[in-house]
Amino acid sequence: MNVRLVHNFCMVVLLILISSCIREDLSDCPPSQYEVKVSVKDKNYANSNSFPQLSPVDENAPFSSFEGTVYYILSDAATGNKVKESSLSAVGGADQTYTISFNDVPDGDYTLTVWGNMTAEYPAGVLHQDGKEHTDIYMATRMLKLGRDYKTVEVPLERMKGKFLLLCNNFPSTVNRVEQTVSHVYQSVDANKNYSGSTEVDKSMTFQPVLQTFLAPTSQEGVSKLKLSFYSDAATTPFLDLPEMDLFVKRNEISAFSVDYKSGDGVLEISSFINGEWTVLHRLGIE
Known part of the structure; x- marks a missing residue:
């Protein structure tokens, strides 16, 4: 077969294949x-x-x-x-x-x-x-x-969440567990970053000076509520039961509380990190 004829035939086939992929139907x-x-x-x-x-x-x-x-x-x-x-x-x-x-x-x-x-x-x-x-x-x-x-x-x-930081100072060595409840935080978020629902989060933690929790932002109620109880050993009654406190949680920000058990002064001091600084919320007498 003539070499030129073979070459022309191959070029025609190639053009047909290329055209099949540039026509309107790309299937x-x-x-x-x-x-x-x-x-x-x-x-x-x-x-x-x-x-x-x-x-x-x-x-x-x-x-x-x-x-x-x-x-x-x-x-x-x-x-x-x-x-x-x-x-x-x-x-x-x-x-x-x-x-x-x-x-x-x-x-x-x-x-x-x-x-x-x-x-x-x-x-x-x-x-x-x-x-x-x-x-x-x-x-x-x-x-x-x-x-x-x-x-x-x-x-x-x-x-999509914030973080709650709990700092515990000067507690007796017998305290070994913290029970924490935070209410009025969002339950879900959609693909457009719209938050919805309202729920509470319960967490039982081994006592540490620094405790952290991932929390959704405060829900439409406008304020979350924080409840803290501290336990010693295997006791069922709290060593320390704190009053319910307001907590504000924001996306990608840290919200923090500090609980300082100053037994030498007979005082329990509770502070919250608000607007970039620590603010004392409660000074409670202890025995």
Whole structure:
């Protein structure tokens, strides 16, 4: 067969194959692959510098230092219909971002919602359920326009809770347990960062000078209520039962109380960190 004829034949076949992938119907073309880089925006709390009792976290630490799991939903932007949903994936490695890839999604406009630190027990958006603290939940939502001009984007996760810090000073060595209840905190948050529901969180802790709890922001009632009881050994009656106090919890901020048992002075002093400074709320007599 003439070499020129073979060459021309191959060129015709190649042109036919190329044209099949640029015609209006793209069903015969290999799917495009799109990538999203998920990062962490809120690492240290916004006011963490006010609390020397807590060591700052390394802002350059790996993604896995902040997020133990990742879960995402990709939805059609126009209809809200779910297009892709991931499994709950454990995170590891030393990278500072987590890569999500789509390789079988038609071109179009989508909404991507990513959750960090979810667990299998509760659905996405649940901050507290069954009176439990749960985890340090993160979330981000981003609009994506998938198509030929798409470029990899970064989606920074934001913390959905605050932290309650309880500082305990000068307590007798016999005190070994703290029972804590915080009421009127939000129960859930949606993909648009709208909080809803109101619940209380109960926590039993081994006594330590520094105690920490992940809490959703104060709910629509406008003020959370804090109840603290301190126990010695296996006693069922509290060694110290404090009056209910107001607590204000904000997203990505630390709220703090200090309880100082000054037995030498016969005084129990309770302070709250308000507007950037410690304010004494109660001075109670003790025997």
